[in-house]
Amino acid sequence: MTFELAAVMRRRGLEVAFTVSPGETVALLGSNGAGKSTILELCAGLLRPDSGKATLDGQVFFDLAAGGADRAGGADRADGRRPGIFTPPHARRTVLLAQEPLLFPHLNVRDNVAFGPRSAGESRAASRLLADEWLAAAEVSDFADRRPGMLSGGQAQRVAVARALAASPRLLLLDEPMTALDVAAVPAQRQLLHRVLLDRSVILVTHDPLDALALADRVIVLQGGRIIEEGPTRSVFAHPQAEFTRALTFGLDLSASP
Amino acid sequence: MTFELAAVMRRRGLEVAFTVSPGETVALLGSNGAGKSTILELCAGLLRPDSGKATLDGQVFFDLAAGGADRAGGADRADGRRPGIFTPPHARRTVLLAQEPLLFPHLNVRDNVAFGPRSAGESRAASRLLADEWLAAAEVSDFADRRPGMLSGGQAQRVAVARALAASPRLLLLDEPMTALDVAAVPAQRQLLHRVLLDRSVILVTHDPLDALALADRVIVLQGGRIIEEGPTRSVFAHPQAEFTRALTFGLDLSASP
Amino acid sequence: MSRSDSHTGPHDGRVTLGVPRWTLLVAALGVLFIMLPIVGMTLRVDWSRFGALVTSEAAVAALLLSLRTAMMSTVLCLLFGVPMALGLARSRFPGQRLVRAVVLLPLVLPPVVGGIALLSTFGRRGLLGETFEVLGIQIAFSTTAVVLAQTFVALPFLVLSVEATLRASGARFEAVAATLGATPGTVFRRVTLPLVLPGLLSGAVLAFARALGEFGATLTFAGSLQGVTRTLPLEIYLQRETDADAAVALALLLVAVALIVMVATHRPRGLS
Amino acid sequence: MSRSDSHTGPHDGRVTLGVPRWTLLVAALGVLFIMLPIVGMTLRVDWSRFGALVTSEAAVAALLLSLRTAMMSTVLCLLFGVPMALGLARSRFPGQRLVRAVVLLPLVLPPVVGGIALLSTFGRRGLLGETFEVLGIQIAFSTTAVVLAQTFVALPFLVLSVEATLRASGARFEAVAATLGATPGTVFRRVTLPLVLPGLLSGAVLAFARALGEFGATLTFAGSLQGVTRTLPLEIYLQRETDADAAVALALLLVAVALIVMVATHRPRGLS
Amino acid sequence: AGTAGASSGATGASTEQGETLTVFAAASLTETFTELADRFEAVHPGVTVALNFGGSADLVTQIREGAPADVFAAADARTMAKLSGDGLLDGVPVVFATNTLMIAVPADNPAGIDSFADLAAPNVDVVVCAPQVPCGTALPALEAAAGVRLAPVSEENAVTGVLGKVTSGDADAGLVYVTDVTSAGDAVLGIPVPEADQAVNEYPIAVVAGSEQALLGAAFTRFVTGATGQTVLGAAGFGAP
Ligand SMILES: Nc1ncnc2c1ncn2[C@@H]1O[C@H](COP(=O)(O)OP(=O)(O)OP(=O)(O)O)[C@@H](O)[C@H]1O
Ligand SMILES: Nc1ncnc2c1ncn2[C@@H]1O[C@H](COP(=O)(O)OP(=O)(O)OP(=O)(O)O)[C@@H](O)[C@H]1O
């Protein structure tokens, strides 16, 4: 399940390339507007890059040559269409947990969580069972029969996490999954994620160095759409190079550990 | 500008009463679903309580007697209407910054921030100037001409903060204003809020004990819709009684300070 | 707020906003403008003959035919109109605005001209007439023609309602569904359709109503033959030749039927 | 993706989702169903006489009258229809469903019956006839009557489109605006209206189109006199009595006008 | 005439028990032809007469487009001439009835009309049929004969439009045929015009070319022009051919 990504998206000032090894969790760090959410949406198939290539375990997510306009000597096709491959989101088996919960307003909480399994072809009953398990894991079983409109902010966020995990993706894309959670819930949720992330390829966006430390094997620090720092979490945090990383890890005393 | 609130809302299992002194900042703490957002929406006038009374500096926000059905010997009116006063949101001069940014999608960032001043009767030009000041304070001047749909999550959140502050409310209601902000931005935003909150009555919802410490004069801890702990921030944090508060303040060593 | 308000149904303590008082006044005037003529018409009905008029064999046959054909047209409109709305609202292609304009044309064509247009295509001497003749199908002047005429005039209503709702509700939930592994078909069935339900219902009611009231295109394209093509509006038109009171009585029957159908089926709810 | 796609306008790299391929096929069939009759009609036009026919004095007078009245009706529809939609979508009151059904009735009334109903209210001996007579206003046989008839049949279109959009877009932004100090009027003007613009535009186009094609109610209520009450559809109908070709030519003129108006004005955009 | 072809899709198809004769007739003939059809069925057991009524232009269009008509009865000679011009008639049309114009005023005659010349008064709202439609065919001739030019407030497309506005009281007077006044009953008052017999409108009937029921159609035509037909038509106010 190696995931390889190289993508350029000029409109967002983004140009990145990195790899996620099978089972690895990579944290994307960076200031607001650095391009973290954009990368996740590119991986999920909601955005189409100007050019680049992404593959997961051999399956091509996209493979788009640079547009003719920018390539002086390129094999420009007369009709102006850029040749290329683009796999639509549903065929990628990646799941994106976005910055907003975006629960389906017309489905109750259980059916929201069961949506992924159902789409993967599970029976209605099996999907609901699975949903109930994930709801329990995220500690929101009490709300299974409610409409999302009747949840508090933190409750909705937890349901969104459960929904993402229930879809059992090959590549999991998490955009600030711990937002809006109360302090009592954070350790449990962190544990839940930790358990789930162990054997999956994951890209995790977070602003919390503790989350990165607890969950990520490796961190990638972005600035203005480029990667400015990259490496195993502990070593980057122990010897931060970029200013952003220094600010992020300020007060975390990791210099002693290897 | 003393704000006094007493409200019952059975549907949300809420029953609270507290006071905010002029210029005081009160932090509402509590687990997900404890009723924090509900309280803010009641103060803002988006929700109508079953009964209760709220006044700001003498102006009645609402004054609703308990419904006849629940009052055995009450002065039940024959037509079943509950008598009472209810001031609509726009006449309260409170501003609510909700958990989601909810920027107006059809206005650009500047006009979003200028919306409050405009509604208060400022001229278009004056409102825009004011908006630009607040955008600068929130460090999002670069995006003044963009539509909200083109912002990153953290950028949108900052604009929402600017919009709330620009409306110069008598009572400011902030629901997790620091969500989605990057670590580099947090100190600046905290400073901004600190400056702004100094001479205003504020109710602030947060999950971050540091925010509470930095910004709040007093904390109120909620659980299941009731107040379980209340007092000056430092003293509550130094000697937390409720389990939630203990978990929240775990690791913050305040026992030494008064 | 009455007590029942605060204890039942969708009333959840949320305060109604954004309805300035003057709009209610203007709205009331608007409602009055539509209601008065209908009341005025009701006052003209000769109630002593009403029962006999609306239960006459011709009237009943016309009513049944109308209900049957309007229902079939509505189904056809849903079948074709929802995909059309989706294509217009969600995808981008060259000439899209022209296509939208063409789809709306039946609205603007006086129905009689619509009937001529249909004859020029599906009639025995029309564009497709020969094809159908070879297949042994005669469309014009049959019940099929009534359904086609009604569908032709009603389709734009459905398309426009659904398209506007699609645009207003945006595509964010569809994106979420796709990342959760839902194929376009599943997204359509489980997310798009339920989310546009309010628009879909009001569009379907519009289409049904338009089909039920269709007159000109039917008369021209399908003729007016009792039990086969003479729908209630055509019957009303004929009755008016001999007995204006009878026509008003029948019109009232149509109004009653429409009211029942609409009150019974039209309950769009917001999802916010 | 053509190159122009990826460099201009609203194309921002976001992938189109939720349009299963089969819907495009079905949609194409639907478009064909509407387009073929119009093409069929066009093929019947006697082009050698076309110019003379559509520039005849009667035709020009009718076209101008049609445009003028349809525009005025659309304005009236907007004026009354938007508040009505707001009342139906945003507030709750007893009998709401009945009111909505009543508002939709003109859709289902065969236009001729609509005309009778209008006569029974605004006619000289109608419900309000005396009131108007005292005020020195005579409505019947005047251009005012044409506008009233068109407004009566077109109003429901606007109301329904706007209502569906209001429901689909929800009330969250209105709540935000109110907490920022906006009075209900300001909320309406600066938030509600811009947010429902797609529905408003498509509703206005629907209403305009319906008004432009209105025939039965106008004929019954307003009469038919060149330059005063004889709109293009009435002229078409009359021409048809003597010269079917002339009628088709005029109908094509109407189609062309409608197409131009729609392509020029109808550009709802999503806001998501 | 009631249930003709109620379940079959196409019109004019033979039913199992017998034959169906499809008659297209002007809308103003609705009442008389419905009765005539019943009587015709009574004397021709096994025959069903299916009636299709409409405005003259509708019927002409439909027949031109191949509608399955066997017999066509028009409201004026000009309409019939359009079909014979196209060779769509079988044989020569026969006039089966005539009609003359009459002034119709609201029952209380608010404008005090009692002659054709009164209609030309400036404050009188007169409604007429447009000269293009059968009910207006005879008007120019009448105007010429009476030497009075009218300035109508509306030129209607159908006689129902004229009657509707007279009965509602919006028009002070309308010009319609004698039969229309008869069928309108008490709602309107008819005022005869002496010059009307100089402007007579004729109703022709003919078998449609290519009809599969030509014989039966001819029989129906004879029935209408015959004694029974004339009795029924006469009762409704039509004049003899
Ligand atoms: N329409 C509704 N909107 C929000 N909450 C609702 C609604 N209906 C019922 N509730 C319930 O009311 C309770 C209080 O919700 P509230 O949103 O005030 O919680 P909160 O303290 O803000 O939580 P969080 O920290 O998760 O935002 C919750 O248990 C919630 O499930
Ligand atoms: N339609 C759009 N949606 C989101 N961002 C956009 C859009 N158009 C342009 N941008 C810009 O692209 C850049 C990258 O945005 P992105 O959402 O990826 O940031 P991010 O790293 O996720 O930030 P945050 O921490 O605030 O969520 C930002 O500068 C943003 O303003």
Ligand SMILES: [Mg+2]
């Ligand atoms: Mg982001």
Ligand SMILES: [Mg+2]
């Ligand atoms: Mg909350």
